[in-house]
Amino acid sequence: MEPLLPASRLSELAELSCEILRCSNRLLEYIPSHTARRGIAHLVRGMNSYYSNLIEGHKTLPRDIESALQSDFSDKPTERDNQHLAAAHIQVEELMRERLLHEPEWSIHSPEFICWVHREFYQRLPDHLQFTETHRGRQQRLQPGVLRDHEVTVGAHQPPASSALPEFMRRFEQFYSSKTLPATSQLMALAAGHHRLAWIHPFGDGNGRVARLHSHAWLIRCQADAGGLWTISRGLARQRQGYYLHLRTADQQRQGDFDGRGNLSDRGLAEFCVFFLRSMLDQIEFMSELLQLPALVSRIEAHLHLHHGDWSLKKREQAARVLREGLIVDEIERGRVSQLAGISDTTARGLIHRLMDEGFMTSTTPKGPLRLRFSTKVLETWFPKLYQDLPLGTY
Secondary structure: OOOOOOOOOHHHHHHHHHHHHHHHHHHHHHOOOHHHHHHHHHHHHHHHHHHHHHHOOOOOOHHHHHHHHOOOOOOOHHHHHHHHHHHHHHHHHHHHHHHHHHOOOOOOOOHHHHHHHHHHHHOOOOHHHOEEEOOOOOEEEOOOOOOOOOOOOEOOEOOOOHHHHHHHHHHHHHHHOOOOOOHHHHHHHHHHHHHHHHHHOOOOOOHHHHHHHHHHHHHHHHOOOHHHOOOOHHHHHHOHHHHHHHHHHHHOEOOOOOOOOOOEOHHHHHHHHHHHHHHHHHHHHHHHHHHOHHHHHHHHHHHHHHHOOOOOHHHHHHHHHHHHHHHHOOOEOHHHHHHHHOOOHHHHHHHHHHHHHOOOEEOOOOOOOEEEOOOHHHHHHHOOOOOOOOOOOOO
């Protein structure tokens, strides 16, 4: 699988890397409240699950994903299975982020980590979803977190023999964990590693999901994910055909003496890396447009006017001022609501109850401070185009 890092188009890749880091860091400045950022990151995890599963040919609506996280599953078998897949993805991503935070020395490139991600995902699925198919078309039970023990074919690509997988996985960790890999090359290495992990195809099923979760873990390690405010899966799903094309291009053997010195094409890997980094930058720019405070406040006001026309105009304006404050501060003391909205304490108590009943605000105790709440009810107006209805596809 050499080369593991491209030698061509380095200037372009370096420029993209710098722009990604600059724009990702700026995302954190758009929403001052840490609490609001965590709420938005929770929405993004749902979005990440939606698009990652969409790439694999499974579609689940945002409200159905939210229901699945509450253990409320559909009576229809296909919808229920898709809910399980979406919920498992979100739960594993949350667990992964928590472990990476508390175990900073854990190598995300090790076979142990990659197998852990696979095991955690599949252990959350019902029994009938834990099967795979061999290259001869025979159904075979999947072993969560265990490298495949059978041969597979992925389109025109023939992944390594099962007996060679431990050696390939060791080489993967050795190279991408190397201290000699400079920090300035991390995003380029992330893109290359995404392809090479998919190329190895270490498991009987779930390789695409694991590769994308691994890339997400790498972004967390690089501190380039803005605390979870953006995701690569949306970009890959929106360019599904291009994603597949560039994966296949990077699968190719070396094309002559001017295409590197490894077994695989250096040019093909470089093209994939450029595509991948451009997709990353595109998604950061998309979230940047959504999260700029003045525009977000305007959409919140529009939501109130559109969906709560039964409230008086004055009440909607008062609610908007409180919700805007929730984007700026972590918590709003209840006594401050009257000051923010310009109303009496008695009227403020009524406004608080209304905001909580509608799911705009939440509190851990009946008299505790208020925090902004993000639910699927506000997705279409607060965060338009976060979810898009795209055609299904598989790799």
